Amino acid sequence: MHFLWSAILLGLGPWLQEPTAQEAPRNVGRFSLSVDPDSLDPLKSTNTVNQVIQRQIFEGLAEPDPLARPFQVQALLAQSWEVSADGKQWTFEIREDASFYDPYEQPLWPDRRRPVYAEDVVYSWLRLMDKRSASSASFVLEDLIEGLDEFRQRTGRNEKEAQQAWKEAMAGGLPGLQVLGPRKLKVRLKRPSSDFLFRLASPYCVVYPREAVETEGRRLSDQPIGSGPFILVHWITKYQAILRQTPGWRGQVCPFDPERSLPHLQEVQFTFVPEGSTRVQMFRSGALDRLPPNGANYNSLVRDGKPVPELAEKGVRLLRQDPSGTSLLMINMDDPVLGHVPGDDVGNAKRRLLRKALALSFPYRRWHEVLRQGVLASSSRGLLPPGVPEADPNQDFGFRRPTRQQGVAEAKRLLTEAGYPQGKGLPALVLELQGTANIHKTMGDLIAHGWQEAGFKVQVQSNRYSEYLEKIGKGEAQCFTRGWYLDWPDSSVMLEMFYGPNASGGGINASRFLHPEYDRLFAEFRSMPHGPKRNQLAHRMQEILFQEVPAFSIDHPIGYQLVQPWLRNVAIHPYDFFVCKYFRIQQP
Template sequence: MNLAKVLLLIFTISLFSCKKKDDSNTLNVSISGEISTLDPANSYDTISASIVYQGYEPLYEYHYLKRPYTIQPLLAEAMPIIEDNGRKYTIKIKKNIQYHDDPAFKGKARFVKAEDFINQIKRLAYLPTNSNGWWLFDQKIKGLNDFRNSVGRDFEKFKTTKIEGLKAIDDHTLVIELNESYPQMLYTLAMSFTSPMPIEAIEMYENNLNDKIIGTGPFKLDSWTSSTKLRLIKNENYRKAFYPGQGDRIANSRNLLKDSGKVIPFIDKVEYNVYKEAQTRWLNFKAKKIDFLIIPKDNYSSAVDPNGNLTKELQEENIKLQIFPTLTYWWLSFNMQDPLLGKNLNLRKAIAHAIDVERYIKVFTNNIGQKSNSIYPPGIPGYDPSAQLPYEYNLEKAREFLKKAGYPNGKGLPTLTYDVRGVSATNRQQADFVKSELGKIGINVQVALNNFPAFLEKARQGKLQFWQDGWALDYPDSENVLQLLISKNHAPGPNSTFYSNKEFDKLFNKLKVMPNGPEKIEVMKRMEEIIIHDLPWVMQYYSRNYILYHDRLNNYRHSDLIYNNFKYLRLNQK
């Protein structure tokens, strides 16, 4: 080979080796804090859910386009056959649903079986899992509590012990028998908590699945650097699934039906980057390194004009705006087992009257948030827009209650600890706001900084005293709100306040089996009266999201309930 040909060959090899990787079909997502877990038994925050739902699939899901929200089959073949006055569910499961490849399968393709759903429900009940999802089935499935108590922490018993109310009739037929009717059952079977889990994986990883995704979803885990980024890639073995057809008029008006009938997913990769600071997220969005973004409070005026429309500058950059009501809302929580705050109602009332919630909403949401008027959020049956809370910003009343609490002008009151949910500037500013407000009446507050996983762990262990809490509803029903306050759901369940009230618990047991209607609404009202009187929560605001996205992103529709939405998104190619 002569010198010219050698040089040409070297040049050609260099050209191809230096060619930039084409990431035009990669969805770029920003998350505001560390990822707490990838285990569907313990994923119970919006950050981990945005990942888990792309890789794991339960039996049912919400239709992407229809409103009101509509449940449809996902891994199930059809809607369940419900018998015995709502106590028996027979569910047929689709065939040939393959799991992501994993060393647990020793090089063989592994397909979903009915027994895998039983394995996962067992995991929710199994004490070492310490599952956030146990509350879903506590006292609900025949024999499940007996299984939890008899198995304890014995893994061999976990594998061999049968449960009366869970049966795999064959590989594709699951039967669930309940102790009593549970109208929310379909909602629970659409949550990632109930995604199937192969026994081989549970055995190989000794029930520790925090850093793995062994699911059936359209995306599988490629890499994860815990504090900075995570990458999902398209599952090459994903079954043939299709973008939904006609939904509703809203869907039509937003051009969400162009891809109806096409095979999904459209995207090859999803890149998650941890950007803790809002300004960092904003700058990366502007640089087109993030595809969609909830507008940070400090950039609201740069994005939206006084009439609520997108600014001309962003319109010229082909950026789109969507405004969504949400099923997410916020309040201040007290640890009701705390010997100081939990035992002194007047002290809690003093705090409730000392914080200017309207100014908080203005400062931290640019008045996008809607001041709460109830423990229930708009969007669920029974919410009353005319309801009123019995506390308001009033420093004179706050001082009166502080005096009744035994601490006139704060004299003799120990310093309270306010825990934050993350380490961003906004988290710190929110804490400083609360500290400053309470300082006006003589209450001293020290702020405890936590990253988000550390905050969640403190909540699970009951180590919080006073903090901001919030909830994104799992399903649109008051039962999903009220279960946050019942005694049996004390942490590590969702009741991190450790609130207990016998009448409230009794009413909850009545409400949870009631259909929507006037009788249920009356029970809801009485339960709210109890909470307002006992004051484990001081309500703040209901969220509303102003979301920006770049023109290359198609089919985007925000929802607080639909987390498995990435399979529907399409990116314009370069």
């Protein structure tokens, strides 16, 4: 933080100048992130900030089509694919012109590049599923490809067994993962999967070279090597990351202008700016090409659904994205004060009442007014965002009451029923924040005040984002907010967040919720095509979450982007939201 402010004061004076469209730098995209990434290793891709930079460097077999509606995927590293009549066997042909590029000192290959092979796909997926990797993204391929779960189990037994599993898998493949030629891969699924290609197009299934992981002195976390259109050339922690166009990249037809080839930008700059007011100042001065007008800054930038006159006169555009995610308050179910203690039926009933009291006394209205400016989210009636097939608008799985007074009164009653009238005898709860900026402090104070009205004592703990993630991964966070977004248009992405097997090893089940019926229903749900039966299963799973309260939904964020007049080819996509290869700077 001190380094960043020094940079602003001493070296970035142009931020404060009044620009015009003609002053936009040629072929350089300039963007900001509220925090810097903690790793560029694809194993850490569930962190959204990591994802943003990784998306520019790495590629998978497929990617979301930026313009197709309803949503579809398009080929990327894969030249083509074929699928069997039963929907279980997929055969992929990898592009002959796809190659990795190593920009660092002492490159891995004499000319800095080598082709992408089918074996690289196998290696990347195996590493994702290796239990020792502790990747929270392993859910994307779990219980899907024949033999892959067995490989995962072997890697978790002991080091010798893990090494043998790797040796066998790389030499002869797995029953459902076979290299048929240098650029030909066969995948056999356990069951037909309508979202298989969407999974491969997600940020979790990208491909990278084995040498970048296993060569001594190399780390993907800060020396990422991919096949994408950009390479990392500069990264100063807590300040800035700079990417440049990959030398000799193969090119790609621009979907916005088929006569042009991607990428358009020569350089992409990500500056890490924790304070929202500073990001606004940078955008107003023309130092940023796009900006989400979030939180307390919204009303100073947007009026009546349009950019304020000062920005509109310059040609700034406002883009809107419908909700594709849910904001939640998560509760650690391993916590002895609020969670589930095996064998303690009486105590568990009381702790369930406490969790419901927290949900009832949450300050939903103030949250919407202060943090969402009344427009940046839609009210939540449950876990699933509107628009997915299983989200039933006639069912309410939320805890928000018609009036604040009703919610607080119910919460007080439950506190008394649990044996803690007016909170007496109950230890102070700890709310972990995911940042240290003013917006995070405002969020913490708002939640704490709401809970205190019901009788809870609350300690608000600020964290750096990396500390926040570490506490969640280790099960040390008692209460915390979390945003979870669909990675592709399927409810399983949301419901999987509470699936028992995802609770271990830093998995996506951050509440560490374990419920046999829920797990059974989800296992059936994810292999079922859309229809009434699937809707029934989703309904029952939401009922369980509503009854047990390992988390409760707050709202469904609505995404907005302010875009400078010179930045072209910007289309907000809910499942692929920051793809710099499409962006083009309009030249004067």
